[in-house]
Amino acid sequence: MTPAPATLPWHVHLAMYLRLFAIQGAWNYETMTGNGIAFALEPALRRLPGGRGGPAYCEAMARQSGYFNAHPYLAAVAVGALARAELDGVPAAQIERFKVAATGPLGSVGDRLIWAGWLPFCSALALLAFGLGASPTTVVALFLGCYNVVHLGLRAWGLRAGWRHGLHVAQALGTPVLRKGPAHVTRATALLAGLALPSAAVGIIGPGRAVLGLVLGGVVAGAAVITSLQGRIAGWRLAIAVLTLFTILSLVR
Amino acid sequence: MTLELFRIDDRLVHGQVVIGWGLPHALGFLVVVDDEIAAAPWEQELYRMGTPEGMEVVFATVAEAAAAMPNYQADARSGMLLTADVATMVRLAEAAAAVRQVTLGGLHHRADRVPRLRFVFLSPSEESALRGLAARGVTVMAQDVPTSAPIPLEAVLAAEGTE
Numbered sequence: 001m002t003p004a005p006a007t008l009p010w011h012v013h014l015a016m017y018l019r020l021f022a023i024q025g026a027w028n029y030e031t032m033t034g035n036g037i038a039f040a041l042e043p044a045l046r047r048l049p050g051g052r053g054g055p056a057y058c059e060a061m062a063r064q065s066g067y068f069n070a071h072p073y074l075a076a077v078a079v080g081a082l083a084r085a086e087l088d089g090v091p092a093a094q095i096e097r098f099k100v101a102a103t104g105p106l107g108s109v110g111d112r113l114i115w116a117g118w119l120p121f122c123s124a125l126a127l128l129a130f131g132l133g134a135s136p137t138t139v140v141a142l143f144l145g146c147y148n149v150v151h152l153g154l155r156a157w158g159l160r161a162g163w164r165h166g167l168h169v170a171q172a173l174g175t176p177v178l179r180k181g182p183a184h185v186t187r188a189t190a191l192l193a194g195l196a197l198p199s200a201a202v203g204i205i206g207p208g209r210a211v212l213g214l215v216l217g218g219v220v221a222g223a224a225v226i227t228s229l230q231g232r233i234a235g236w237r238l239a240i241a242v243l244t245l246f247t248i249l250s251l252v253r
Numbered sequence: 254m255t256l257e258l259f260r261i262d263d264r265l266v267h268g269q270v271v272i273g274w275g276l277p278h279a280l281g282f283l284v285v286v287d288d289e290i291a292a293a294p295w296e297q298e299l300y301r302m303g304t305p306e307g308m309e310v311v312f313a314t315v316a317e318a319a320a321a322m323p324n325y326q327a328d329a330r331s332g333m334l335l336t337a338d339v340a341t342m343v344r345l346a347e348a349a350a351a352v353r354q355v356t357l358g359g360l361h362h363r364a365d366r367v368p369r370l371r372f373v374f375l376s377p378s379e380e381s382a383l384r385g386l387a388a389r390g391v392t393v394m395a396q397d398v399p400t401s402a403p404i405p406l407e408a409v410l411a412a413e414g415t416e
Contacts, residue, residue: 029361029362029368029371030361030362031362032361067361067362067363069264069361071268097293097296100263100337101290101296101299101300102299103264103267104264104265104266104267104270104300104303105266105267105299105300105302105303106303107264107267107268107303108266108267108268108270108271108272108303108304109302109303110268111267111268111269111271111272112268112271112272112305115268115272116272167295168295169299170295170298170299170301170302173299173302173303174302178302179302179306180306182305183305183306230400232402234400234401235400
């Protein structure tokens with residue numbers, strides 16, 4: 001068996017990191033992010049015995065292109081761990097078992113930390129900035145800046161942690177930031193939302209209160225529509241419909 | 254409160270489970286029924302990392318889960334029982350009468366499966382097993398998250414495709 005390399009060359013690590021941004025590029029209902037995982041792993045797999053196009057490389061690429069689904073940012077952990085396992089010569093059956101076991105937890109941690117935690121937090125922060133009178137450019141920059149500091153950092157950390165721990169990456173997922181972080185972020189988001197929503201409403205209504213009735217009516221109508229659609233329409237479809245409505249309104253005004 | 258949800262989901266513990274179902278149902282514990290995972294501590298450690306603090310996750314074989322069912326049912330917390338495949342849930346239903354309603358939460362592509370819904374792919378043997386489960390009086394439906402409408406088994410089996 002080939003001795004495990006202690007480190008990946010920086011350019012291979014960088015290539016894998018950059019490819020992580022395309023991890024959902026070939027998403028489909030059959031293999032989900034499987035193709036993306038193989039794409040991100042490919043620079044490391046070239047270092048298998050026989051090199052690019054060799055039997056080991058082809059077998060690993062075929063194995064890694066199978067079904068996998070996890071949070072796109074936390075998938076970096078899996079990519080790092082799988083690269084380590086493939087280059088360490090871990091048996092294929094154990095690698096397959098790891099992929100099955102990792103998909104749920106990496107989805108769960110990512111969903112709680114990002115979709116239910118950091119994204120709402122950054123949204124509330126941007127909304128508060130708007131309510132406090134920040135310019136549109138500042139609001140957008142604040143949102144994108146805050147969100148992407150964690151987004152980009154999480155992908156980099158995940159790839160490094162996965163590579164360092166290999167299939168024992170559960171140790172890395174046990175870090176307090178991932179275990180306790182989501183609960184703290186959720187509480188902070190609730191606090192920020194409590195400040196941001198009334199501030200933003202005041203910002204929309206303006207000093208003359210000319211559109212007070214319109215805003216209140218819109219809130220009541222929106223609440224009624226969302227309540228009546230509960231269980232009858234997927235949340236993302238509703239979000240796209242509302243976003244489209246706001247875009248049309250802003251263009252008409 | 255009790256063990257109120259029985260779900261077949263090949264990803265077992267993931268975001269839809271701990272957030273989608275976990276928050277509205279205030280789930281306090283999960284029971285993962287899988288003979289292989291029950292014997293693999295390193296896999297259990299991974300799944301534990303996927304659960305939020307305050308939510309207990311228990312791993313059991315089919316036999317252990319069937320024996321412990323009265324304890325799960327008597328638990329003061331709300332709970333969800335998960336299996337990764339149809340066969341395991343069928344074995345559990347045969348061993349424990351408490352399984353009265355089963356939700357197909359996510360069964361993804363495999364070479365022998367055909368798409369029924371975007372989140373449910375089934376093989377002919379799995380479809381037969383689910384019909385058998387329904388014939389035993391178990392209500393079977395497909396529902397990935399609580400905000401989507403539950404789809405009865407007959408409608409699932411009649412569906413073709415991923416939309």
